[in-house]
Amino acid sequence: MNETRVLDFERPIVELEGKIRELKGLLAGGSEDMAKEIARLEAKASELQREHYAQLSPWEQLQLAKHPDRPYTLDYIGEMTTDFVELRGDRAYRDDPAIVGGLCRLRGRRVLIMGHQKGRNTKENVFRNFGMARPEGYRKAQRLMKLAEQFGLPVLCLIDTAGAYPGIGAEERGQAEAIAASLELMAALKVPTISVVIGEGGSGGALAIGVTNRILMLEHSVYSVISPRGCASILWKNAEAEQTAAEQLRMTAEDLLNLGVCDGIVREAIGGAHRGLTVTAAALEQALSDHLDQLAKLSTEELVADRYAKFRAIGHIEQAAAEASEG
Amino acid sequence: MAWWRRKKEALERPESGGKISVPPGLWTKCDSCGEITYTEELVQNLRVCPVCGHHHVMPTSERIAAMIDEGTWVEHDVDLTSGDPLGFTDSKRYVDRITAAQKKSGRLDAFVSGTGKLDGIDVSAGFFAFEFMGGSMGSVVGEKCTRVFERALEKQCPALVFSASGGARMQEGILSLMQMAKTSAARAKLREAGLPYISVLLHPTTGGVAASFAFLGDLIVAEPKALIGFAGPRVIQQTIGQELPEGFQRSEFLIDHGMVDRIVSRLELREHLGQLLRLLGSGEAA
């Protein structure tokens, strides 16, 4: 990817890579020792990169999660699956291209896969509404989930949205109901379900396809109750406080693992998924396959019970002293 | 809020659904028509303006007293309180906000759960306390609401939730978001068991509460002119950059768009809910 857009904190790494490339060119056809030296430098460089990217601030993680070159749902579907057939429409109002879904095979196993789909450029983003779904998007998702249940197919959901779309039409057609109904449907679905946050996990619009047996996150993805900017403008009364909000919200994959929400982090290519789609997709494919193998051992009742227990346990509650308990 | 309105703490709090007593001589001005009414008279009228019918904000204790039969209310989960799982600090520390809200509201968090009778029918009920941090849903609210559904299942009785909330509580981050999933999963169990759940939408019901159990009622009833929706009007306005239509996201707008079953005046709400429950088979001889 030569035309990658480079973020500030990515610059030193990109420059280092350029220098190694340059050096390789200069020393092409050199001695075996030289080749060894280059290999050593390259190993050193990737070690440095790994360290660098393991220490990103939450704010930098957020920038990677929203990186304009970050792979989207259809990129992963293209890399990980075969026989993908997209299925469209909610059978009630229209097709919402902000969510895509369809039938496919993952390592030969028949599954139903869906996810939010962002656009790569302005034209695509107008079509995809920046991956911000309207009620018909969630109702399409519900239809596909029922289809999967009917035919005993596991459901894989790739989460990547800033949030559900806040618009007049979306409210008229019941955005709140559409999300709510998705949550309830997923909670009781009688097939194995796995969600993966591949980029931005934004609020209810993300969770609407995320009530699953397993929640995975790509290394540099984020998942939050509200965007740091939205949070900053409400709690700090200043949208510019978004970097602080990003830290306070504990939205990185590591944070969610520690909070007991995320079940596993999938490593990305060094520098982020946009710098190595193939490697990242292969890691994700492996993780999905492993989790599907585990879930395949559960009966229908056990699957629903497993999911209920997972979400039932999430939260942090304390017991007040007895005398303070009545107002 | 008008300066002469009395402080809430001074109200006597009935713990078992009895009459509210208000010291005489205090006045409240109607937010809608401007009419000045004796507070005592207004409270007796369930805070519905006797002149224009405007539904004023109703403290949770008065709400419980108005909906639940006298002497039948048993509050549960009374000692659940929020921790600070993220160590969250904005302009104030979250723990300090909690303490301040507890002092101001006299409640430990933004939700009251319990059991009692509504118009003679056993119910498991939950009431949002909007006076506590805008009724925002964190771990405690999610837990208590989940228990309302679980308790209905256990007692084989209907569930009712009276929602008034700005949505998920930001200070508990992702844990707040996940309460939407937890409560909806509990609600799903009730549906499977064939027990009724009526959701009552009060002013305002938005965000993560609207987008979970509040819109999952078998029946959804709203008070008049309540603001109900997913996104707040300000966010929508900023996103689309145009004025919002008159009455947008109000109960009347929702009923026109097929999103709620009924709009019911607070003065008739209890009887109406009782009638609906009986029509669904609750409280009827088997």
Ligand SMILES: [Zn+2]
């Ligand atoms: Zn009035």
